[in-house]
Amino acid sequence: MTERETLRGPPHTCPMCGSEYDRLGRHWGSTCEPALSDHQRSVLAGLALSGCTVDDGSIIVQTTTRPLIEWTADQLGWLAGTLTRVNDDNSNRDPIYRLTTPTHWGVEQYEGWSSSGPPADYELDATAARVWWAYAGGLQWQGVYDSQRTATFSALDDDRADWIQRVLETAGVDATRVGKRVQWHGEQVREWFGGIGERVPGAAHKWAERRLAYQAWADVSRGASRPPQSESKGRYTDEDCAHYLVQAVVDIGEPISQTEYAEWARGTGAPSMDTVRDRLGSGSWPDTCSAVGVTAAGTFDISYDDFLDILVEIHDAHGTWPKTTEYDDLRPSDSPSLAQVYEYQEHEGWGDAIERAKQRAD
Known part of the structure; x- marks a missing residue:
């Protein structure tokens, strides 16, 4: 036995007259005639090519992935129609999300594409x-x-x-x-x-560009979780770190900074920012994010020597070598913050960086 839940349903609004109807297709057939945009036609073409059912001027899209079906509905706009979730009594089966568009004469042309392909003169767009x-x-x-x-x-x-x-x-x-x-x-x-x-x-x-990223994104997309592990026992694997970083990006968004990940990881059983950075990026946050195909935030495209020059500049301007607690208040406005400094220390401590800066100043 299955259970159906309507996530997005009637009444639907006609894009031409602004009135609401339970069955837009019937209204369009008798009164308004809204034309499909180029974007909507391209989305429909992609869905038809992928095997979605097109029948009597309506397209039916099915997937077990809710973010994907909701994204599709957003892309179709006023043509999106009704979105339902079909839950099976068997708990081992994922729910199926089904999107059914209202009947529209512009959809009829895609009937048969999934089996026979598009017309010979069709050219694929982005x-x-x-x-x-x-x-x-x-x-x-x-x-x-x-x-x-x-x-x-x-x-x-x-x-x-x-x-x-x-x-x-x-x-x-x-x-x-x-x-x-x-x-x-x-x-x-x-x-x-x-x-x-x-x-x-x-x-x-x-x-994904890497197999590691592929598996992490696939697991997170289907809602899989990795059990909290004991970092003190060194049990975090590259796969664990990749999974948690991807989950953080899904929860927070990207670009993602070291500070954002560290705050997200606290109390979740996820590996620390240092652990993730060391395992996936050899100490570099941009390389860490690149390992799973995401964008790092809060980084500067400068070298370690450039960072040392910033320390020298602070000393010359304020007559002191900054402590970590003073750095953000004294640094030039266009230089990396303390949270971003990790990128340029090459696994050395703050004291080592100051000593190197002193040697450059001499």
């Missing part, structure tokens, strides 16, 4: 490619190295493989058929991601 990839794309690694990343689409029969290759070719991708999938790799994968735009909520793992 938005459609992004949606298609979020729902149907996948990554594999053909060896132990992160550089051996391969992008894939499932192709169980020859006809499907043919049209997938044809569509990808319009986006500059020379893909090949291997078994039951169409794939491409190397520089073409990097160019693909450069063309389709930033990762999509709920499918971020499909944009």
Whole structure:
């Protein structure tokens, strides 16, 4: 037995007249005729390519990932329609999120795309490619190295493989058929991601450059948790650190700073900022964030020598070598804060940095 819960439902607002209706499609068929935007058509194309059902002028999107379906609804705007969650009595099964658009004559053209492909003259654009990839794309690694990343689409029969290759070719991708999938790799994968735009909520793992990041984003997207571990026993693994950093980014947003992660980690059972930074980035916060494909906040593109010069500048201006408690009050406004200084100390203590700065001043 299943249980249905409406997360977003009628009444829906007509974008033309502003009135609310339980069945917008019926209203559109008799009164208003709102046209689809280029963006909406591209989103619909991506959904159709990924295998979503198109029937009688309506498209039905299903996934077990709520952030992905909510992002899709936002992209469709006034065409989003009704969003429901279908819960199964079997607790081992994830709920299914289903988005059903109102009937609209502009949707009818995408019927049959998932099986037979789009018309021969169709050219893939960035938005459609992004949606298609979020729902149907996948990554594999053909060896132990992160550089051996391969992008894939499932192709169980020859006809499907043919049209997938044809569509990808319009986006500059020379893909090949291997078994039951169409794939491409190397520089073409990097160019693909450069063309389709930033990762999509709920499918971020499909944009990962490293296997470690892929697994962390996939686990967090499906709601998996890692048990709190005893840092004093050295039990945190790279996988643990990657998972917790990704979870912090999902909770906080990005770019994420060392201070933000440290505050988030307190009391959660997550590894400390120092542990995460040392395991994933060899002491560098930008490298740590890069390991899981996120943007570091609060960092400056300067060298360790530049940081030492800042200490010398503080001494020359104020006649004192700053203590850690004084640094933020005395530093130049365009220099890194104390929280950001970790990037330039190369695992040395504050006293070591001051001694080096003194040698430069002499």
